[in-house]
Amino acid sequence: xSCADVRLDEYLDGELAEADRAIVDGHLASCAACRAELExxxxxxRVLQSVPSGAAPDADRFVQSVRARSRRRLxxxxxxxxxxxxxxxxxxxxxxxxxxxxxxELASYAKKPTEEIESRIRSTGHAGLGQLEKSLDDHDVKVQxxxxxxxxxxxxxxxxxxxxxxxxxxxxxxxxxxLSEPGTDDSDDELVPVTVSLAVDGQDRWAMNVxxxxxxxxxxxxxxxxxxxxxxxxxxxxxxxxxxxEIVKKLEIEFPLPAVxxxxxxxxxxxxxxxxxxxxxxxxxxxxxxxxxxxxxxxx
Amino acid sequence: MSEGDAMVDAExxxxxxxxxESAYETLVRKYMKDAYSFCLRLTHDAxxxxxxxxxxxxxxxxxxxxFRGESSFKSWLYRIFINQYRDRLRRTRxxxxxxxxxxxxxxxxxxxAAEESSIHASELEEVVKNRMxxxxxxxxxxxxxxxxxxxxxxxxxxxxxxxxxxVKMNLSLARKRLKxxxxxYL
Numbered sequence: 511x512s513c514a515d516v517r518l519d520e521y522l523d524g525e526l527a528e529a530d531r532a533i534v535d536g537h538l539a540s541c542a543a544c545r546a547e548l549e550x551x552x553x554x555x556r557v558l559q560s561v562p563s564g565a566a567p568d569a570d571r572f573v574q575s576v577r578a579r580s581r582r583r584l585x586x587x588x589x590x591x592x593x594x595x596x597x598x599x600x601x602x603x604x605x606x607x608x609x610x611x612x613x614x615e616l617a618s619y620a621k622k623p624t625e626e627i628e629s630r631i632r633s634t635g636h637a638g639l640g641q642l643e644k645s646l647d648d649h650d651v652k653v654q655x656x657x658x659x660x661x662x663x664x665x666x667x668x669x670x671x672x673x674x675x676x677x678x679x680x681x682x683x684x685x686x687x688x689l690s691e692p693g694t695d696d697s698d699d700e701l702v703p704v705t706v707s708l709a710v711d712g713q714d715r716w717a718m719n720v721x722x723x724x725x726x727x728x729x730x731x732x733x734x735x736x737x738x739x740x741x742x743x744x745x746x747x748x749x750x751x752x753x754x755x756e757i758v759k760k761l762e763i764e765f766p767l768p769a770v771x772x773x774x775x776x777x778x779x780x781x782x783x784x785x786x787x788x789x790x791x792x793x794x795x796x797x798x799x800x801x802x803x804x805x806x807x808x809x810x
Numbered sequence: 811m812s813e814g815d816a817m818v819d820a821e822x823x824x825x826x827x828x829x830x831e832s833a834y835e836t837l838v839r840k841y842m843k844d845a846y847s848f849c850l851r852l853t854h855d856a857x858x859x860x861x862x863x864x865x866x867x868x869x870x871x872x873x874x875x876x877f878r879g880e881s882s883f884k885s886w887l888y889r890i891f892i893n894q895y896r897d898r899l900r901r902t903r904x905x906x907x908x909x910x911x912x913x914x915x916x917x918x919x920x921x922x923a924a925e926e927s928s929i930h931a932s933e934l935e936e937v938v939k940n941r942m943x944x945x946x947x948x949x950x951x952x953x954x955x956x957x958x959x960x961x962x963x964x965x966x967x968x969x970x971x972x973x974x975x976x977v978k979m980n981l982s983l984a985r986k987r988l989k990x991x992x993x994x995y996l
Contacts, residue, residue: 519982523956525963553996554989558957561938563847567860572842573835576864580871 511537513544522551610634612641613653619660620652623703631660639665646673655701659708699724699731706738710753718760725761732763743769748778755779759786767791771802819883827875834874837883838867844959845891851954852895854939862898866891885968888961892951892970899947934995941991949984952977 511533520526521534538545566572610630619627631638642665645657661673702724709717724731735757742754751773758765767790773783774797787802788794795801819840825833845866850859870890877886942950948970955961955969963977970977989996 519985520963520978523963523981525978550989550996551985554985554992555957557934557992557995558938558988561935563850563958564856564859566843566846569839569842572846572860572864573838576838576867576871577835579864579868 516544518548612638616645616653616656620656620704623707632664652701655704659704699728699734702731702734703738709757710742710750725763736765740769751779767806768803771799774799816882820879823877823883834871841887848891848959851958862894866894881968885965888969941988945984949980952980953984956981
């Protein structure tokens, strides 16, 4: 038998039947080159196996998360049916001049946060805030986010702290996981407006992390982030502008620079906007907005 | 994998298909470490590995009712993880191609991450990681399933949806290449 015919890999991997193993054994006994080759393969396996793969995550937390995400993705029809039922109920309730249906308002708010929805929910007073907190446990992550975002806007400091601590618990490997995981499903791009709003209102690093995940999700999500942030950059509230600029700085995404140029004449944010533009473009036109717009291609 | 082990899996699958949800949890607990370490070997990123392994189990949960046992549960499960990994890889590559800015940023980040990790990880770890990453996709998958997950050729073929001979050839090519590239450490 020539060395080329020896099935050394299969021999090493335990893939040969007894008779074939015996043939290879026979060859190895008389061939130093094949013995060296086999030893080399064994050494390779030892070296590769000596590299650790890293500790596995906590089993309970892992299982809990798989369970929650499996539930979320299962049988969309019961959720759709439930949503239809809620919408129907909301209609009946509205006809009867009953209070606002918080959950269906939240579902709409998650898709498009509007001041009208905010004021309707605000009008429900203390009871409405309680329902918002309960909605943090909703099965739909979008509703959870809408509730969190509104709580940041409306609730007192103690409630805001409670909401924040629930988000932070989620971040902790051994904490209780009360919220579903965003940024994994293609339809999660619907979460963008409300997450931007959360990042701006709550100044929460966790919301920033979620935005980063959504940013990587798909192109549609990226477009939505750009749209929401550009709108906020043009806000009349300087705090909102400041937070929006932070998002522009931190997120790996191509934001339209003219929106940042517009901040140049802001007494509060002009200097920061200028630093950002210099860094991004490696150019410097001071606070001359026209020169900047000309250099970066104006408004498209 | 022992035959007894495969039998236990098959029983758990049947229980789950019969409506016993807790049987699936038992399977998740049994394979989560393997799944996670497999994903980690492929991605070299703990967060990404946890995400991939969790989503693999979520997808397996959805598909398990239709599982008819043509291969072992273990091979079937690895097939799901592989598909999950390939999807993610495609998505990442597409996204990177789309946004030049993101690509540059990511390259900057990777190089700084590499600098950082070279301080912490041993030189050998870095070299192994690097060489494994440079293997063609199929060779890396075959070799990882074989060496780190302990699957035999038939199990790997079932997991990857290829033939026994494909496994043999890819394993042999990966081995040859790694021996050459890591000869200073052997």
